Amino acid sequence: MDKITKTIIRYEWRSFVRNKFQLLLLAIIFIFGMYAIYYGASVVNVQKKTISDVQKIEEDEFYQYQISFDEELNSVDAKRKRDIASNPSYAWFRHGYHAVLPPHNYAALAIGQRDLHPYYHRLTGMSLYYQLFENEIANPVKLYVGNFDLSFVIIYLFPLLVIAFAFGLYSIEKESGVLAFLRIQSISIRKIVVTRLLFYFMLITGLALLISLIGLLVLSNIFSNENFLAAVAWLAGVILYSAFWFSLMFLIISFFKSSAFNAICAAGCWLLFLLVIPAVLNVWMISKYPIDTTHLAELTRRTGLENENDEKEQTEVLSEFLEHNPKYKASDSLFNNNRYAKVYAAFTALKDSHSKKDVDAYNSQIGKRNKWVNQFLWINPAVNMQDAFTLISKTDLNTFLNYQSALTKFHKDITSFYYDRLFWDKSITQEDYSKRPVFKMKESNERWSMVLFSFLKIALILVLIGLVGFMKMKNS
Amino acid sequence: MKTYILIAKKEIKIALREKLVLALSSIILVLLGISLFTGVISYQQQQKAITKAQDEKRKEWLEQGDKHPHIAAHFGTFIFKPKTVLSLFDFGLDTYTGTSVYLEAHYQHQFMFRPAQDHNSMIRFGELSSALVLQILMPLLIIFLAYASFTKEKERGTLRLLNSQGVTLTSIAWGKVMAYFIILLTILTPFILGILLLSYWLKTPDTITDLGMRIGLLGTTYMAYIFLFVVLSVLVSLKSSVSRNALLTLLTCWILFTIIIPKTMANFGESLYPLPSMKIYKEGILKDKENGLDGKTPKAVRMAKLEKELLKKYKVDSVQQLPFNFEGVSMQAGEEYGDKVYDVHWGRLLNIFNKQNKLGSYVSLFNPYMALRNISMGLSATDLSASVDFQKKVENYRRIFIKKMNNDMAQNSNYGEFYEYSVGLDMWKSVEDFKYKTPSIYSTLKKYVLEFVSLFSWIILLILLLNYITRKTKLNNG
Structure with a gap:
């Protein structure tokens, strides 16, 4: 660092410290950051509490089933309890398993779609889709205005801070007459502007990193295996995003216009990236790929056989079921013992496999929407960054789609656990309880490559913009 | 008066010369156009899908064949939330409220499928509706139009020149306000008229009440909002020493x-x-149905009591001797008790929603944007109260239809003969199709008194302030 740069920085620091308004702004943003962390944590804590309630309910339920094996069968009640625990014809639709999507340790920093999608389900062997679509309670007004989480502070508010600090870096000197003095110095105007911008970049990015670090540290141990990469990615994202806004300001300043022009221009960009482009894309997408959920509604209807006592209909259902599940063909008891329970189970399974087409069509339409909209992320670092933040904290749509397919798989495990016993006329034993299905969800292996790709897009744009600004300033 | 007009004329001329103002106005016009276009398209798409689905469900209900009325009550039907025609102007909460519900005996199902669930996180940045353009972008245009209205004159020294010719500061200020307001009205008025025409042309299913009055009030409220921002911007410009400060203050406010x-x-x-979480909420309902609202009258006790009462009333000693099927009556009694429990719990939930949103209403006294946002949603019937009203009417429909099934079972079937009894098409037809109409405009207005008070007092206060300050300010150092 040469002497002049040092001098500039020293004076910049002095004028910064003297400017009460600027200090106040930083303090306000810091407080907003703290509130955002607190708020995000409180939302996630409520969800954690719900999850533990739900898991407790499941534990209690299965504990009751298991102890019923040790109880004497000397009352109607005890017999009934044992029946529910051991007889698959009751158990398959009574036993409730909970699948949960626990929040990532850093979900509080970017709540994303977590307040919108259900994150726990109680599944029985009953029709999957009858159980899949229930929503969590939420105030629609709240969903509409969104969450005041750290991702909001960084994506919406920090750019404003950047604009407030940088819009007058050149023009105010000009307007207050200092510029003439600067021009007679041996140092180029470009160098002065770049140095001062870098100074504020350090300052503001430093603040953003500080707030983020507080959040990361308060929420969890950043050095644990699952957190470390997420924490690093978060911090890298913060730096990148801040750099993007500074390079944009550099470009705006390079036009050497009045400070009012700079402010309007910068505010216009902010508006474009954070409001206009996403809002237009959203409505465009809705009319381009409309999604009609009305026929999904039908899937949630609980239906049974037309006539429960019609033997012909029963046989039809069972035969169709066997076509889909040939492994039960060898069961000679299928059409004989306990026929009604088996028919009902077969009917439910068939209904699900018929419904699958509709659900798949719905999911593929969502997939198309995503694909279409992702092409436009190139031009919008703000939405891109939000996307990356939700990916990092696993609150993005993909996580929920993954969760849904894991649910489907889990439901399959549950039904085959009970059907294997129901259709082979076996009762559920106490030992079977240790073998009962467990919910598992595979980690998406695309997550980090997607985050990296988002970062690359932002980096590319920021370099491009910065270069244009640099060239412009050189030529003038 | 003449000076006002003169000043206003000059201001309009100058504004039309500003490239920035022209550019912004065209952007706003284009965005209004896009928002209206996509609004109409998605309104029509959704309305078509909903009408089709609703007709299908009606057909399914009518063609379900002969069966026991209670089985039919479980077969049930579906209701889809119709769009109000004004939702093409203001989407309101429609993206975040459920769109369909399954109606059957014993259970109050929740509304499913919030449209926002079909989106990735970009949906949280908002959707472009005309209301959004007018509520959020229009004030920005106003700010850019008016931030320099006084500071520029001060910077150039023309203000003193005007003053020396005997023009008062008050008339300069009002001349400017009038000029900007006229410019904005020329953007707004044709748009409002367009909305009026469009909504009358498109409103096929007549779900929204008092349409003309709603649009009239919407127009007036938006004009008031725009006027308010014009006065605010001129006022800030008057009080600021340089344009830059005026702009920064206004942007911060925005x-x-x-x-x-x-x-x-x-x-x-x-x-x-x-x-509460859904799980806890539903557990609470289930528990109260099981053990009674007081926790001391379980279902069995309630049923035994009902049986005893009926036996006593009809002076018989077994349920078989009653002149109706006791199963039907007890089914309905259970249903009604369930409804009572549900009303208590749902009431509690709505109460929490109301408390949460009331906070917003109070704050709207200090924030004209929130006041307008709430009023606009309310008038377009896309607010929470419209959604709750819809849910209430649907639930009421469910109750009537279940009651019909249970009554038929009580009147026409015999005790213990569940599989022997069935009804058919005439019975299904006797359940009328569900038709929805939004609450009247008056009940909507009543909910937004605070918001109206807010806009009104903002305007009065700003007018008084502008008058006061322009009289007080001396120009010797400006």
């Missing part, structure tokens, strides 16, 4: 009003009045 305060308040409301 961001506080439209972005920061609404979000903080909604989040605050949620922290203050926490909501």
